[in-house]
Amino acid sequence: MTDIPLEHVHVAPDDGADSEPAPAVFVLHGRGADEEDLLPVAAELPDELHVVSLRAPDPLQGGYTWYELDLSAGGLESSQPDAEDFRRSLDLIVESVDAAVDAYGLDADRIGLLGFSQGAITSLSLLLEEPDRYAWVVALHGYLAASYASLDPDGIESKPVFVGAGAGDRVIPESRTTAAVDRLEDVGADVASGSFPGGHGIGPQELEAVVEFVAARAV
Incomplete structure (x- = not known):
């Protein structure tokens, strides 16, 4: 057992004999899923990476959620994170x-985030809070939380970020993801983005683009 606050799955690099600190990706699942949901995606990433897939703190419909939704602006397509829940999850991550850097011997200078849906929204917020903490970020089918959309932090310049959207996504419309791309470009991040066939899920074309992005930057 470790003292890592959030329940998680850890997958060590294939070369377990190497004692040097290795790069890692922290995986953040979507609403109603769990820490095993994105492991098939993480399994396609470079073998040199530690994978630490975190479980959100609050139970929801057989899975877990990072925060409750503020629906005051309209329906799901206009939702925002509940501020109190969001802050708690950001701090826990x-x-x-x-804690995982110490527990698993990770290279603190080569930490990436990969998030889907709520996990993508959370990942982008973490990046904007502390750009120097993360070497790269992959955010799939998410958006910039309104409370973070105006941030312009030092250290964001040239930070590699991949943002993916679903052309038919009815949960988080592509327009919200595009707005995040525009804002990240405005503050100087090195943004790669794509719109992919399908709805609120990661299809083969999107997965291929993610793997290519991570392989070029993570090791």
Whole structure:
């Protein structure tokens, strides 16, 4: 057992004999899923990476959620994170990253985030709070939370970010993801993005683009 605050799955690099600190990706699942949901995606990433897939703190419909939704602006397509829940999850993730660096011998200078849906929204917020903490970020089918959309932090310049959207996504419309891309480009991040066939899920074309992005930057 470790002292990492959030429940998680850890997958060590294939070369377990190497004692040097290795790069890692922290995986953040979507609403109603769990820490095993994105493991098939993580399994396609470079073998040199530690994978630490975190479980969100609150139970929901057989899975877990990072935060409740604020629907005051309209329906699901206009939702925002509940501020109190969001803050709690952001803090828990940061604490978990720090603890995992010590527990698993990770290279703190080569930490990436990969998030889907709520996990993507959370990942982008973490990046904007502390750009220097993360070497790269993959955010799939998410958006910039309104409370973070105006941030312009030091250290974001040239930070590699991949943002993916679904052309037929009815949960998080492509327009919200495109707005995140525009804002990240405005503040100087090195943004790669794509719109992919299908709805609120990661299809083969999107997965291929993610693997290519991570392989070029993570090791």
